[in-house]
Amino acid sequence: MLRVHFTSEDLTRVRVAPGPDFLWEITNSVQTLQRRDGAREFDAWRRWARPRLSGGRTLLAGLLPPRGYSPDFLTPTSGDRASLQAALDVLLSTPHPRLRTDLSQLATSLRLPGWVRSLAAGDTDALRRLGTALHTYQLEALAPYWARIRAHVDADRAVRLCSLLDRGTEGLLGGLGPQFRWRHPVLEVAYPVDQQLHLRGRGLVLQPSFFCWPTPTTLADGELPPVLVYPIHHAAGWAGPAPDAPPTEGSGPLGPLLGHTRAGVLRATLTGCSTVEAARLLQVTHPAVSQHVNVLRAAGLITTVRTAGRSLHVATAEGRALLAAEGRAVPPPTERGAAGLHR
Template identity: 45%
Template sequence: MNGESRLLAPLVPTRGYFPDFLTPAEGLLGMDEALSALRETPAARLHDELSRLSVARPLPPWIRAMAEGETRPLGRLAGTLQRYYEVAVAPHWPRVQSRIEADRAARGRALLDGGADRLLSSLPPMMRWRAPVLEADYPVDRDLHLGGRGLLLLPSYFCRRTPVTFHNPDLTPVLVYPVEHHPARLAPPPSLQRSLGRLVGQTRSAILHGVGVGCTTSELARRVDVSLASASQHATVLREAGLLVTLRQGNAVLHTLTPLGAALLRGTRPAEAEEEADAYERLG
């Protein structure tokens, strides 16, 4: 793993510019599609973006060769990214996905409640909507003019402190912003065996079904016809079991299902549910 990290470090420095081709739009479809698109990056674009990277620091020979149009280093990069993903990201993916889905539910709710203005005003505090301008804390001073194009908002588990966007203003406008994090990063949930043993009875089953695509504690209490205190208590148990995730929105909280919780409601086959549970147990 350390060898892979050292290999990628010159391409993705901890601060400053990194090439746009490393985050192709096809990444929205999955890792395989993203790597396929990366392998097909035009030579002219590789040369342009990697040359800009070399201004800040000397590049190793294999990256210089890639910048000059050699195809083998590009395949090597794709293989390295695949192995890095399998070791560093895939084992934690259920937790990552649950945070992303919680954020998406919160933004979707804001959009439904108040349109684009409410959505943009609901973004994390490092971004401020002052119509018609969305201001964002950013490592450098720059303006991105949409020119009639839409803006794709992407919540990211791994983006920290400030949003990021493409360096090339001609690419589809994308703003990647950090999701809300708990103090412990990728901390394992409590023992699933102990917590799931508490999940008996009709009320908690109704709570899971009542969450739907996301709801507050008050809405949950109304849907299940229980008191606010009871809904909060049951939601806490379900959260400790890894079946719900809770995102604070102002004075309220928004509950959404984790992939494991959704799998239970879908009636996932035992072996598949076991795999998802094991993924949570491997965290940490």
């Protein structure tokens, strides 16, 4: 059991992460790939991923056993993590004492490959090797599905934010799922070991994770900025054959109908976004986003709310229904001829 202890100040500093975290999805998926549970959720993806992965998978598996402790430094909680490269830059700048501490703890329960000794010493080549393995794994195992992963996380975030608006922070915490139980001022979480996390006014980031399975997870070191990573619901057939190349943000069934960029703008409004945020996400110009926003608003698919000098574009019920229909449009693998943790 994990027990998260809140103060009154902590209850005002709970937030839901803005989207999937690259490094949490990598680490959680490497662990999930090594297990056999969660067959309904992950077996189709496992069958697809295993034959296409290069040697980086073995390297990462040596640091991320399917169960038990895994190093905190692999999922940093500070710095810019808005892109995979930014997240890797933060990870690869981990102070040497943190590397030694985390890898020494891992060595108490796991026989480590020889190169990890160099990594623990902060060796530049070992760090570069780790960064390459993480980047390659993301491209091979996750990038083709990233739009679907993001859509699932965005949908969960929308549910959590509605819960927060309707029932407040304690309602949000109490409604995270059957693995959670709120007993003021403690959140009890199903966990494979006993652990106490005292927030002490630092607040808590709730990080929905597509590959977190089967229980929530957190960092082992309670002195690090607190984060609680939890599993989300998976749509049936989500792993229906992925494209061979990483998708663009606007790809998918709605792309040919609306245009790929316009479909991407509509997806971005599912949880609300500004013109600047949508332009950054889709890597297009602000005027281009504004034009697509005007068309979507005229069609009744989004609305724009202006508050405190900021314009926020939000999908309407009709827009959300269209996005939900797109999610259901991906058939299960069998219909498309597909071959048959804690911290």
